[in-house]
Amino acid sequence: MTLLELIVGLSPIVSVFIFLVLLRLQATLAMPACLVITSIGAYFIWTVPGIQIAAAMIEGFVISLSILWIIFSAMLLLYTLEKSGAMMTIKDGFNRISTDKGVQLMIVGWLFCAFIEGAAGFGTPAAICAPLLVALGFSPMAAVVLALIGDSAAVTYGALGTPLLVGLNQGLAGEIDMLSTGLLQDVAQAISSFDLITATCLPVVQLFVYGRFFSENKSWRYGFSRLALGLFAGMCFTVPAFSVAFLLGPEFPSIFGGLIGLAIFVTSIRLGLFRQGKPSTSEVRPSQNPMSLGKAWLPYLLVASLLLLTRLPFLPIKAWLLSTSIHWTEILGTNISASLSLLYLPGTVFILVSVITFFAHKLDGNAIKDLFGQTLSKSTASALALIPSVAMVRVFIHSDTGIDQGLRAMPVELAASLSESVGQAWPLLSPFVGALGSFISGSATFSNLMFSLMQYQVAETLDLDTTTILALQSLGANAGNMICVVNIVAAVSVVGLLGKEGAVIRFTMGPMIFYCLCSTFIAMLSLYVF
Numbered sequence: 106m107t108l109l110e111l112i113v114g115l116s117p118i119v120s121v122f123i124f125l126v127l128l129r130l131q132a133t134l135a136m137p138a139c140l141v142i143t144s145i146g147a148y149f150i151w152t153v154p155g156i157q158i159a160a161a162m163i164e165g166f167v168i169s170l171s172i173l174w175i176i177f178s179a180m181l182l183l184y185t186l187e188k189s190g191a192m193m194t195i196k197d198g199f200n201r202i203s204t205d206k207g208v209q210l211m212i213v214g215w216l217f218c219a220f221i222e223g224a225a226g227f228g229t230p231a232a233i234c235a236p237l238l239v240a241l242g243f244s245p246m247a248a249v250v251l252a253l254i255g256d257s258a259a260v261t262y263g264a265l266g267t268p269l270l271v272g273l274n275q276g277l278a279g280e281i282d283m284l285s286t287g288l289l290q291d292v293a294q295a296i297s298s299f300d301l302i303t304a305t306c307l308p309v310v311q312l313f314v315y316g317r318f319f320s321e322n323k324s325w326r327y328g329f330s331r332l333a334l335g336l337f338a339g340m341c342f343t344v345p346a347f348s349v350a351f352l353l354g355p356e357f358p359s360i361f362g363g364l365i366g367l368a369i370f371v372t373s374i375r376l377g378l379f380r381q382g383k384p385s386t387s388e389v390r391p392s393q394n395p396m397s398l399g400k401a402w403l404p405y406l407l408v409a410s411l412l413l414l415t416r417l418p419f420l421p422i423k424a425w426l427l428s429t430s431i432h433w434t435e436i437l438g439t440n441i442s443a444s445l446s447l448l449y450l451p452g453t454v455f456i457l458v459s460v461i462t463f464f465a466h467k468l469d470g471n472a473i474k475d476l477f478g479q480t481l482s483k484s485t486a487s488a489l490a491l492i493p494s495v496a497m498v499r500v501f502i503h504s505d506t507g508i509d510q511g512l513r514a515m516p517v518e519l520a521a522s523l524s525e526s527v528g529q530a531w532p533l534l535s536p537f538v539g540a541l542g543s544f545i546s547g548s549a550t551f552s553n554l555m556f557s558l559m560q561y562q563v564a565e566t567l568d569l570d571t572t573t574i575l576a577l578q579s580l581g582a583n584a585g586n587m588i589c590v591v592n593i594v595a596a597v598s599v600v601g602l603l604g605k606e607g608a609v610i611r612f613t614m615g616p617m618i619f620y621c622l623c624s625t626f627i628a629m630l631s632l633y634v635f
Contacts, residue, residue, distance in 0.1 A: 106512070106522055109150060110518075113146035113150040114515040114516075116142050116143055116146050117497055117498075117545060118541070120138065120139040121136075124136075124138060126611055126614075129607045130607070131490070132494065132604065132606040132607075133604070135607075136590070137493040140162075140493040143497050143500050143501055144162075144497075147500055147504045151504050153503075156437050156439060157439050157441070157503060160436040161499040161500045161503040162499065163437070163441075164441050164499050164503075165492070165498065166496065167443040167444075167445055168495050168499070169488070169492045169495045170445060171445060171446075171447075171452075172491055172495070172591065172595055174447065175228060175232060175451055175452040175455070175595065176484050176487050176598045177484040178452035178456045179232035179233065179236075180480045180483055180484055180599050181455065181459045182404060182408075182455045182458060182459045184476050185404075185459050185462050185466070185468070185476055187240075189396070189466035189467075189468060190396050190401075190466075191396060191404070191466060193240075194396045194397070195237070195240060195398075195402060196240050196241055197398075198398045198402070199241055202371060206320070207312055207315070207327075207331045208379065209238075209241050210243075210311060211308055211335070211338035212367065212370065213234050213237045213241065214234055214238055215307075215338055216338065216341060216370055217237075217363065217367060218230045218231075218259070219258070219359050220259075220360060220362075220367065221233055222259040222260060223259055223262055223357070223358070223361075223362070223363055224265075224360055224409060224412040224413045224416060225264055225416070225451045226263035228592050230252065230259075231595065232599050233405070233408070234252045234256070235248040235252040235596055235600050236248070238251060238252060243315075243319070244319055245600040246602060246605065246608065246612075247318070247319035249593070249596045249602060249609055250318075251314065251315060253586070253609070254310060254311050254587055254613060255307070257586055257587055257620060258300055258303070258304035258307055258342070258620075259342070259346075259359040259363065260583040261293075261300075261355075261579055262346070262350075262360075263549065265356045265357070266293075266354070266357075268549040269289060269292065269293055269355045269553070270289070271550055272549065272551070272552070272557065272582075273292065273553045273557045273578075273579065274289055276553050276554045276556070277558055277561055280562075281561070288571070288572065288575075289355065291572045292575045292579065293354065293358075295573060295576035297343075297346055297351070297358065299576060299627045299631075301347055302623070302627055303620060303623040304346075305339030305343045306336075306339060306623065307339060307616070308336070308338040308339045309328065309332060309336060312335045313325060313327070314328075314612065314616065315328075316331075318612065331379075333379065337378075341365075341367075341369045341370045342362045342363060343362070345361055346358035349362065396466070400465065400466070404459075407458045408455065408458050411458070412454055415454065426448045426449040427449050429447070430446040430447075431446075431447070441499075441503055483598070483601065487595070487603060490594045490603065494590050494591055494594060495547065495591060498546050498547060501514075501515050501516060502515075502551070502555065505517070516542065516555055516556070519541075520538045520541070520556055521559060529569075531563055531564075531567055531569065532577060532628050533625050533629070535560060535563075535578060535581065535625070535628075536577045536621040536624050536625055537581055538559075538581060539553070539556060539581025539583075539584070540552075540581040540617060541581075542555050542581075543581075543582045543584075543585025543586050544589050546589075547592060548591075549579070549585070549586060552582035553578060553579060553582055557578055560577075560578045573628050576628070577625065580624040581621055581624070583620065584621050585617065587614075588610050588614055593610065593613075
């Protein structure tokens with residue numbers, strides 16, 4: 106690549122960082138500008154035909170519709186539970202377990218988040234867990250930041266293993282059959298082995314971030330005082346997930362890790378473990394709301410159950426829901442296609458549960474009408490930031506038609522140039538490539554699809570262990586979800602923080618780098634020491 110091509114290839118990443126993080130513009134202003142800059146560079150320097158750019162934008166619009174559907178439905182369920190008083194009852198229920206914010210964060214922002222990620226993925230955990238954290242007294246900014254950090258390690262096996270079964274497996278389809286050779290299982294086990302240390306530390310990171318930036322005293326001491334709590338919560342997830350990855354494969358570690366971890370952690374707290382943490386209030390005052398705890402939690406239990414049932418591959422429900430998909434192949438005569446599986450999206454489950462909740466919680470017609478109006482007005486603003494964000498990503502990814510220049514797609518070209526420069530030090534940068542993929546695409550699955558083949562070929566060329574390098578790619582893709590613009594826009598929309606996307610990235614950048622560096626350190630030990 107020439108210097109000019111390098112600048113253009115980096116322009117989507119650099120422009121997002123400048124506009125959102127440095128200049129602190131709202132995403133509704135920053136992302137359209139980023140889209141224009143990326144499109145101009147792709148057309149004039151990368152020689153991508155205009156028709157290809159237009160098709161990529163259309164695909165981005167279709168993908169945006171699916172994300173907006175999740176945002177709208179998640180907000181509708183949230184406002185419904187607030188209107189009926191269920192949120193207050195749920196808050197009181199958590200306070201009966203513990204009034205300590207650290208304990209509540211571990212339950213909702215770490216373990217419950219992991220379970221929802223394992224069942225659904227696609228940004229669903231932040232849409233559910235961030236509002237729950239707000240209901241427990243966390244500020245909206247704290248709720249979003251902490252939910253994004255918590256929804257990272259479980260992404261490896263999100264949506265029943267999709268990032269591995271679809272991302273890595275299909276990304277390497279032309280090179281090696283990961284299933285028949287056992288490489289996929291080896292990678293899953295390697296990831297879980299690395300995460301026994303790395304992911305176990307993430308709840309500690311959450312506690313430090315909360316204590317330093319969002320607690321009353323704003324001190325690092327908060328994290329140190331709850332170090333044992335965070336490590337215990339981390340092991341409650343990573344040890345069961347590690348066991349399931351070895352015994353059952355990549356579909357169920359996050360689901361069972363989250364469920365088993367919740368049972369162990371909540372039981373331990375009820376038995377009096379970690380009482381040394383000072384509670385956030387001196388007493389727990391019972392709510393005046395007469396709703397029972399079971400009735401208040403019923404919508405979330407229904408959401409979790411329906412998401413799980415609709416995603417199990419051995420049940421016919423998943424195939425039936427996917428059969429209703431709308432497909433648009435060869436958009437504008439290009440090789441770009443798009444599809445919309447409205448019934449399969451988590452948002453449809455949210456809508457169904459919201460309707461059930463209307464009747465179960467006995468809301469009247471006027472209240473329901475107001476709920477839909479409030480949700481529509483709030484979610485419409487999200488579209489102004491989300492649509493150009495996804496369109497920019499798709500132009501970036503589909504910039505692989507620069508035939509005159511002999512260039513591959515921008516992200517692949519950037520990663521390949523990087524690998525040629527660092528040589529044997531590639532394990533140091535491998536997870537950051539995975540994080541780059543998630544940052545620009547909004548999905549660990551897309552990151553693995555983009556970069557798994559390149560990571561495999563680099564490992565083969567440099568005579569590095571391919572299992573370790575592919576595990577680092579996946580772990581980096583997990584970390585990238587913390588700073589992914591698409592996920593952030595969706596999360597801030599649900600809690601009413603639209604326009605604060607840059608601030609969220611500033612908070613999550615450090616934890617993302619920590620996750621990548623910690624994964625790299627453990628991988629280097631496994632490669633060169635053990």
